[in-house]
Amino acid sequence: MHNIRRNFERFCYRNSSKGIPNLMLWIAVGNLMVYMLTMVDPSNTVYSLLSFSRNAILHGQIWRLFTYVLIPDTQRVFFFAIMLFFYFQIGRILENSWGTLKFNLYYLTGVLLTDVGALLLGGGASAVYLNLSLVLAFSTLYPDNQVLLFFIIPLRMKYLAWFYFALTALEVVGTPFPYNLFPLFALLNYFLYFGKDVQNVFTTNRGRSGSAFHIKKVFTHAEKKAQQPSTQWAAGYQSADGKRAYRHKCTVCGRTDTEFPDLEFRYCSKCNGYYCYCIDHINHHEHIR
Numbered sequence: 001m002h003n004i005r006r007n008f009e010r011f012c013y014r015n016s017s018k019g020i021p022n023l024m025l026w027i028a029v030g031n032l033m034v035y036m037l038t039m040v041d042p043s044n045t046v047y048s049l050l051s052f053s054r055n056a057i058l059h060g061q062i063w064r065l066f067t068y069v070l071i072p073d074t075q076r077v078f079f080f081a082i083m084l085f086f087y088f089q090i091g092r093i094l095e096n097s098w099g100t101l102k103f104n105l106y107y108l109t110g111v112l113l114t115d116v117g118a119l120l121l122g123g124g125a126s127a128v129y130l131n132l133s134l135v136l137a138f139s140t141l142y143p144d145n146q147v148l149l150f151f152i153i154p155l156r157m158k159y160l161a162w163f164y165f166a167l168t169a170l171e172v173v174g175t176p177f178p179y180n181l182f183p184l185f186a187l188l189n190y191f192l193y194f195g196k197d198v199q200n201v202f203t204t205n206r207g208r209s210g211s212a213f214h215i216k217k218v219f220t221h222a223e224k225k226a227q228q229p230s231t232q233w234a235a236g237y238q239s240a241d242g243k244r245a246y247r248h249k250c251t252v253c254g255r256t257d258t259e260f261p262d263l264e265f266r267y268c269s270k271c272n273g274y275y276c277y278c279i280d281h282i283n284h285h286e287h288i289r
Contacts, residue, residue, distance in 0.1 A: 035072045054118065054122060057119070073131070111130065144157070162202075168183045246258040
């Protein structure tokens with residue numbers, strides 16, 4: 001599994017410019033247009049043509065597998081404006097962090113899993129949990145980042161993730177079977193892409209993992225010495241051209257400080273050993289145990 005995720009990360013990095021750039025901008029514009037059309041069309045013709053319908057899809061209207069993401073979550077102008085801006089900003093940051101391709105794949109995976117859940121369970125699909133997966137992804141990458149709730153209340157993203165997890169759990173418990181499984185289908189892309197890194201939103205301090213209590217391991221002198229890197233360790237490594245030595249190399253994408261002198265490199269304290277990552281992958285990689 002680790003090799004699969006590493007190869008996937010490298011593939012996304014090497015093809016990061018492919019896909020639909022500014023995907024959330026187009027989705028936000030689509031939501032705005034549908035909202036405006038809905039306001040001037042009391043018959044809800046647009047909504048009926050774009051909404052998810054299993055019966056209509058099975059009769060050939062396959063565009064409904066995707067167009068439901070353009071239907072606004074709410075009809076209240078104030079909340080619609082806030083949510084539209086919020087999801088657009090989060091999507092833009094994720095795309096800048098991951099690259100266009102990975103963000104497109106993440107969103108598309110969420111759409112397809114939502115479709116599968118709605119087709120199997122017989123319910124209607126919406127973009128509510130799909131957009132929620134964006135919030136959870138951002139919270140996992142930047143758990144201590146603060147946002148202004150309603151542009152007033154400062155709130156850390158991990159606390160917002162806790163709130164969403166609690167609402168999802170309540171819906172799973174309180175909704176009759178099998179419809180209570182739908183939120184799990186809709187959020188499966190989040191768990192699929194992040195794996196063990198989901199625990200980032202449950203840490204009490206940046207860099208700590210596991211529970212709220214951190215147990216410090218006591219090492220012997222021999223263990224400490226074995227874990228310390230040699231001061232000459234970089235001399236034995238070669239860059240891609242085989243000529244110049246490098247000191248730092250990203251474990252995920254393979255870039256080095258020799259080939260990219262302006263790139264920032266860091267070492268992960270959660271990985272078991274001295275594993276180096278570039279600034280693009282230090283916050284979202286599978287920890288090596």
